[in-house]
Amino acid sequence: MASIKPRVKAPKTASAGEVVSIKTLISHPMESGQRKDKDGATIPRQIINKFTATFNGAMVFACDLEPSVSANPYFEFQMTVPETGVLAFEWVDDDGSIYTDEKTITVA
Amino acid sequence: MNRYALGVGAAAMVVGAAALADPNTDVALEIDGVAIKTIAASAHADNPIGDTLISGWHYRNDETRALQLDDFDNPAFLAVELGRELWEAADGASGKSCADCHGGIDGFAGLRANMPKWSEAAGRPLTLEQWINWSRKEHQGAEPWKWESEQMLGMTAAIAVESRGMPMDVQTDGPMAEWFEKGRDLYYTRTGQLDFACASCHEANSGMMLRADHLSQGHLNGFPTYRLKWQGIGSIHRRLKGCVQDTRAEPYAVGSDELVALELYVSWRGEGLDIEAPAVRQ
Numbered sequence A: 001m002a003s004i005k006p007r008v009k010a011p012k013t014a015s016a017g018e019v020v021s022i023k024t025l026i027s028h029p030m031e032s033g034q035r036k037d038k039d040g041a042t043i044p045r046q047i048i049n050k051f052t053a054t055f056n057g058a059m060v061f062a063c064d065l066e067p068s069v070s071a072n073p074y075f076e077f078q079m080t081v082p083e084t085g086v087l088a089f090e091w092v093d094d095d096g097s098i099y100t101d102e103k104t105i106t107v108a
Numbered sequence B: 001m002n003r004y005a006l007g008v009g010a011a012a013m014v015v016g017a018a019a020l021a022d023p024n025t026d027v028a029l030e031i032d033g034v035a036i037k038t039i040a041a042s043a044h045a046d047n048p049i050g051d052t053l054i055s056g057w058h059y060r061n062d063e064t065r066a067l068q069l070d071d072f073d074n075p076a077f078l079a080v081e082l083g084r085e086l087w088e089a090a091d092g093a094s095g096k097s098c099a100d101c102h103g104g105i106d107g108f109a110g111l112r113a114n115m116p117k118w119s120e121a122a123g124r125p126l127t128l129e130q131w132i133n134w135s136r137k138e139h140q141g142a143e144p145w146k147w148e149s150e151q152m153l154g155m156t157a158a159i160a161v162e163s164r165g166m167p168m169d170v171q172t173d174g175p176m177a178e179w180f181e182k183g184r185d186l187y188y189t190r191t192g193q194l195d196f197a198c199a200s201c202h203e204a205n206s207g208m209m210l211r212a213d214h215l216s217q218g219h220l221n222g223f224p225t226y227r228l229k230w231q232g233i234g235s236i237h238r239r240l241k242g243c244v245q246d247t248r249a250e251p252y253a254v255g256s257d258e259l260v261a262l263e264l265y266v267s268w269r270g271e272g273l274d275i276e277a278p279a280v281r282q
Helices: B002-020 B062-067 B077-088 B098-102 B128-140 B150-161 B174-187 B198-202 B236-246 B257-269
Strands: A005-009 A018-027 A048-055 A058-064 A074-081 A085-093 A098-107 B029-031 B034-036 B039-041 B052-054 B117-119 B124-126 B225-227 B232-234
Touching: A005 A085, A005 A098, A018 A048, A018 A085, A018 A098, A048 A074, A058 A074, B077 B098, B077 B150, B098 B128, B117 B128, B117 B174, B124 B128, B124 B174, B124 B257, B128 B150, B150 B232, B174 B198, B174 B257, B236 B257
Parallel strands: none
Antiparallel strands: A005 A018, A018 A074, A048 A058, A048 A085, A085 A098, B029 B034, B039 B052, B117 B124, B225 B232
């Protein structure tokens, strides 16, 4: 569909120690490398192979993705917010591109 | 002993399946604080569905319904985003974008609810897709988009979402009356090897299970809709074609007079419900 673009939904504020829900989505074709085009040639694999989320530099969520993951991979996870900080997200593409996004969560 | 236990289990499953066949009417659709009427009194006393209209949203399982509660989770919003980009993009010989003439896309709030709508220029009702292509030709000097192209689906989704929460309201009198009658005839015309009319499933058997599918009242207020089966968003006419195909008949073409008339009549049957497009279904 649309071009490759990351999106994140995270609360702007939280209280210290609160468990919040983080939703992420990246529009990506996730071409598995198993398919053939109409001339019979293999369509080369191109997927997001790694996703990480860090909070003030500390890892909160990470995973490897494999070719069977559907297009537009969506991740939702929960985390405890200890203090005000920056949530940084990183999606690594097979072609070496790295897509990033950032959200600041303020602890009032 | 084992066989006895199995028998009890099977009986429990049958009871469970029967209970599941009712639409879940204990839930309400609210998106970003906007309540959307998905159960409503029919606007017409002569609506063959009866007094109470129930959107297809209530017929789906918990997980599918949940996808529609938050626009972030709703996969159709990738199409909406594309549509909003296209709204701003210049195209055709005129070098103009939709926004250059129409301003903000929010100016089209309510438009989706009136579709299909009579066109004086064309002397016939046009669907949202046909209006878009008409404007692309007349005002932008651009090539028409294919009916089921991602650009067309993106644009119809982006326009439709502006009408979310507004009641379906189509014109059926005046010059539209003839099209309305034609649509009604088609709704009750049996077609295909299975000899089914639209009404065979969506009127006579709505709420029942058709193999694994839970038959809804067949409303259009959620279109364009993201279907998990399609792994993508699709138009009203694609859905209607699918239905006709399921009766093992040769379906009408997208944009054909038959499907425009049917879209008009089925939209009238849904008057009372709010637009909830882009919906998510099985």
